[in-house]
Amino acid sequence: MTPQQKFNAYRTIVTKEILRFSRIWIQTVLPPMITTALYFIIFGNLIGSQIGDMEGFRYMEFIIPGLIMMAVITHSYANVVSSFFSSKFQRHIEEMLVSPVPNYIIVLGFVSGGVARGLICGIAVTAVSLIFSPLNIHSLPVMISMIILTAILFSLAGLINAVFAKSFDDISIIPTFVLTPLTYLGGIFYSISMLPGFWQQVSMANPILYMINAFRYGFLGVTDISLWASYGISLGFIAALYGISLWLLRTGKGIRT
Numbered sequence: 267m268t269p270q271q272k273f274n275a276y277r278t279i280v281t282k283e284i285l286r287f288s289r290i291w292i293q294t295v296l297p298p299m300i301t302t303a304l305y306f307i308i309f310g311n312l313i314g315s316q317i318g319d320m321e322g323f324r325y326m327e328f329i330i331p332g333l334i335m336m337a338v339i340t341h342s343y344a345n346v347v348s349s350f351f352s353s354k355f356q357r358h359i360e361e362m363l364v365s366p367v368p369n370y371i372i373v374l375g376f377v378s379g380g381v382a383r384g385l386i387c388g389i390a391v392t393a394v395s396l397i398f399s400p401l402n403i404h405s406l407p408v409m410i411s412m413i414i415l416t417a418i419l420f421s422l423a424g425l426i427n428a429v430f431a432k433s434f435d436d437i438s439i440i441p442t443f444v445l446t447p448l449t450y451l452g453g454i455f456y457s458i459s460m461l462p463g464f465w466q467q468v469s470m471a472n473p474i475l476y477m478i479n480a481f482r483y484g485f486l487g488v489t490d491i492s493l494w495a496s497y498g499i500s501l502g503f504i505a506a507l508y509g510i511s512l513w514l515l516r517t518g519k520g521i522r523t
Contacts, residue, residue: 267366267368275367279375279376279379280375283380283383284379284382286349294345298387298390302395306329306398323486327486330395330399334391334395335413337388338385338417339445342421343445344383344424345384346377347425347431348428349376349379350424350429360521363515369515370512372515380425381417381418385413388413403485405487408481409484412481416481418504419503422511429511431520448473451469453490475491476491476500477500480496
């Protein structure tokens, strides 16, 4: 395929993915806005008033970056896992695999769709947060780069989950039993400096902790984790998951029967 043909294939997949979730925005974009508003009311206003300041900031300001990142993680993952599994279930992913379109174009197309939904949901949650607290931006490059890297990482993870899933029930197992616990234990509502030494070390094994802390640094300028470690962890996982995704498509594992 020529570069122009590859770009056309990529653009077609991305357009399909964006249209897929934008047509049902009431199901894909509105729910995180409502959920986040409830988090702000319950945790930010009611509980936050009892907790007081966190790392020198009002508790409401402290949890905003984590809630935005939670929306990005959840919806970038959900978009790709549901879309790719639907393509596999309806058996038209096989047509893409036997076409001249390179596997990396297929992966990039689905991942870009997941990133688009994750970022749109992140923007929507940010808009909701402005109702409760003014927006602080300490480092825009860190904020933008980390949210994009996180969306890419979990879009790739969603694709891998979809490849191995054998039913629609299977695509909810990882989000329910792995992704949600790791997200809530990733420092959204607290600083790990509040934990005993042993649990601080346990928390360091959670990759989401690094992403949320780096994103919080972009907002507030405070972090419990080195930025270099956060970027290293994120890029390392992206490289590993991208390689696994290409290998799965090349071998047809979980797709071809």
